[in-house]
Amino acid sequence: DLTTVRKQHFWEYFSGATLNSRWYTGNSSGGTTTMQDSVDGGIILNTGASQVRTEINFQNKRQYNSQGSVCIWVGKTGQTTNTELLFGLADNNGTAANDVAFVDFNTGSSSNWRLNKSFSQWVDTSLAVDTNFHNFKLILGTSNVQLSIDGILSGTGYAVSTTQINSDKLQPEIHLHDLSATTNTASFRYCEAYNT
Numbered sequence: 001d002l003t004t005v006r007k008q009h010f011w012e013y014f015s016g017a018t019l020n021s022r023w024y025t026g027n028s029s030g031g032t033t034t035m036q037d038s039v040d041g042g043i044i045l046n047t048g049a050s051q052v053r054t055e056i057n058f059q060n061k062r063q064y065n066s067q068g069s070v071c072i073w074v075g076k077t078g079q080t081t082n083t084e085l086l087f088g089l090a091d092n093n094g095t096a097a098n099d100v101a102f103v104d105f106n107t108g109s110s111s112n113w114r115l116n117k118s119f120s121q122w123v124d125t126s127l128a129v130d131t132n133f134h135n136f137k138l139i140l141g142t143s144n145v146q147l148s149i150d151g152i153l154s155g156t157g158y159a160v161s162t163t164q165i166n167s168d169k170l171q172p173e174i175h176l177h178d179l180s181a182t183t184n185t186a187s188f189r190y191c192e193a194y195n196t
Helices: none
Strands: 009-012 024-027 032-035 043-046 053-057 069-077 083-090 100-106 112-117 121-128 134-140 145-149 158-161 169-178 185-195
Touching: 024 032, 032 053, 043 053, 069 083, 069 100, 069 169, 083 134, 083 185, 100 134, 100 169, 112 134, 112 145, 112 158, 121 145, 121 158, 169 185
Parallel strands: none
Antiparallel strands: 009 185, 024 053, 032 043, 043 185, 053 169, 069 134, 069 185, 083 100, 083 169, 100 112, 112 121, 134 145, 145 158
16 A cells, blocks of 8 residues: 555664664763673673763654554563662653653652653553563553553553653654762663654
């Protein structure tokens, strides 16, 4: 059907010696992003010093509909204390208060994975954070935002916000923040995003 516009669909395996140039890396005071040379190694974000933030995103090339898209990440945190890790879809490099759908882990406020919508609404999955790889899926719809972890569609590992995101276009993003004088890491080996 030549009249149907193909929907945006992106995937990244985070393989090879260098990060694909489509990704922008933003670091403060020594944070780094490096490719890990191992089987299923992926990319490692490293804060490297006290109160450092490091992130990757599309530098505001936003192609994904906030009320009709899916984002999948396979990743893990390197520690379960003194860290904040956010990843998902965001507007304006994650700084716009109403325009973000993230998987959230912040040891200052919870020990569980959470759905973070618009930096103002957190929904707990009741699944404790560990340092193992997990499959995280965000579904952004016209009436809600859903998070499932490792395919769990209800109960532990599942969370839903009953309101949608207000913006119209989003981009994939990972954001790692060290909350104390320690080196924090996060590893990701797959990302997929598409409009529904």
